[in-house]
Amino acid sequence: MRPSSEAVDMLAHTHVTDCYQCGKCSAGCPVGERMDVLPNQLVRLVQSGNFRRAMDCEAIWLCVSCQTCSARCPKSVNCAGVLDALRQLAVENNVINAAARRTIVFQQVFLNNIRRNGRLNELELVGVFKSKAFLKDASVPLLFKDSLLAPKMITRGKFHLMGEKVKDRALVGRIFERCFAEGPRGHK
Amino acid sequence: MQIGYYPGCALHGSSNDYERSVRVCLGRLGMELRELDDWVCCGATAAHSLNAKLATALPARNLAIAERDGIDQMLAPCPMCSMELIKAGQALAASDALRREMSEIVEQKVSGATGVLNLIQVFQQIGLERIQKAVVQPLSQTKAACYYGCLLVRPPEQLRFDDCENPTSMETIIKALGAEAIDWNYKTECCGAGMTMCNEDTVLDLAHKILTDVAAHGANCVVVACPMCHVNLDMKQADVERRYGVTHRMPIYYLSDLVGMAMGASGAEMGVDRHYVVA
The missing domain is CATH 1.10.1060.10 (Alpha-helical ferredoxin)
Known part of the structure; x- marks a missing residue:
């Protein structure tokens, strides 16, 4: 648009x-x-x-x-x-503000995660976001940020190693396709 | 009593302590949760930032499932989810054209008739009297700062829940448990949790302001009804302390934790021992 x-x-x-x-x-x-x-x-x-x-x-x-x-x-x-x-x-319109690149990448990675799984897979989100962001800005601190949290989360049983997926992922894919295809219009 | 239940991604992921707390607490109050079949993510900030249509379609898919399965009322304990579901439901109910379009997109008839409730509203529905009667261990040592954050009360036109500048519904429940609810300034200031991964700077700053105000007003804990607020104020609290060179050591409870413990459940039963900051 x-x-x-x-x-x-x-x-x-x-x-x-x-x-x-x-x-x-x-x-x-x-x-x-x-x-x-x-x-x-x-x-x-x-x-x-x-x-x-x-x-x-x-x-x-x-x-x-x-x-x-x-x-x-x-x-x-x-x-x-x-x-x-x-x-x-x-x-x-492909206007990517340089200072905000990381946030834009994050939102896109998040949405793609939902498109594939239907529900958020947190481990995949962290992995894909960090590698994509690293390729863009080569920030080593970002790469290792929160890495110390992982063991703490595991001991608290707060980590889903596999993540959940919805059964009807094909429908989720079609919903995404329709929303992106027709030139998104607003409804809210 | 049975109510529909939309957990959302957080409660089935790193905030599974919240899910447990909600289930145990409501179970003790005789409320059975019926989880929505094959629910999908509400799309959260990513959807409404990148594709307005998708931000309606994903909640519409969930509302369509609820309608198909005869669920007329549904608890969504995450305010991001409940806000998105309520917004989509109202937009659908108001427009015939949108109902037709969304029914096509999600391949199922959807009208937006399902009532979506946040956790506080479920407690209100159960009734203060009933909760009060179930209290066996009054929380007389608790001085709680009730923290609403952003999406429990905003946007007010759609949510129609409490006063969006000075909500008091959590305080009412907390007082029924025998606890004290303190007055403070930041109860509806956003903690920015959605940005934790991509913009930590902002998020730590907001969390620090909130925690500082809590302490300044003499609270000994914070009560939340949002998985993201909890992650941000609890799990990230050590990062806030490191960044600003302060000690907050402020326990953060879900509202259901306190209701459950006042009804006699142990901290472990409510999952409080899995929080990062322990009282």
Whole structure:
């Protein structure tokens, strides 16, 4: 899907033009202090059609999807939904912000895991994510991060070595195919 | 009493202590859980970040199974799952076009009629009086900080559960157990747990702020009703302490742990001995 304010409105089920830039979304954002572009600025960029900047920023991938911005908006703009829409549009249009590469890889690896298994296989998630991220940024600390947790998790019986799979994985595959094939449209 | 049950990936994975706790606790209250057949992941943050349609279709698949099997009410103890299921269910119930489209995508008729409940709502349904009557070991030494995090209360228009800025439903239950519920500032601030693997910096910072506020208000434990909050505040607590050079040593309980223990279950029975920070 090409980026446009109509596309964002449709994906996020909202009206970005309603925003009058009070900044309440940014004031309450738990990760606002780390963002290169604040939530209210992202909404403004969408209003003014500056999608290059809105999609190519770290902020949309720093968002923790806590929904505080949307809950507090006096104009009921679904700000969290706008950030969802910008993430989707960025990936669909191959805009990969350099600083956020690791988070983007993580979300893609997570989704592929579900596509294959129907349920999250945690061990596979860790393995595939770390190797993919390592190939991209060669970060040795990331590779070994949390490796000391594994034995602690095993002794607590918190590790599924095999992971679960749904029985009807073929259907899960078809659901994914249909959602990705027809040019994703928003429903929420 | 029987209720449908959607465990979600976390409760069948590294948060299986939460599943055990919920099962033991609700079992003692006479509530039997009927697990949804062949359920699929709700898609979580990855789905709503990358494909809006999929973020409805995956929950719709689960709702379709529930409808097929005659399950009208379903507990989803993970707030990420319950939020996604509720959101999809409402969108389906509101739009004929969406019902038709999703029924095609998931290859089964789906209307969104299934009621989805979080853990607190199941306790509310059981009733405070009944819980109070079952208490044999009042938790008089417990000073709990009830932590809701993000998705138990947000988005409020869809969830229609408690006050999204100052919820008190967990406090009500905790007090019925004979425990004290402290007043504090961070009960609906997100801990960022979904980002633990790809952006640890942010997550440790958020967890540290939450744990610091808990201690500043005199709590001796935190109560959660979310597997991700628990992983983040319990398993990652040692990382927070190392990063910020502090000692929190704050035990984190699932709400069902405390209800179960007040009803006389041992810590081991509730799986509390498998937590990382032990009281």
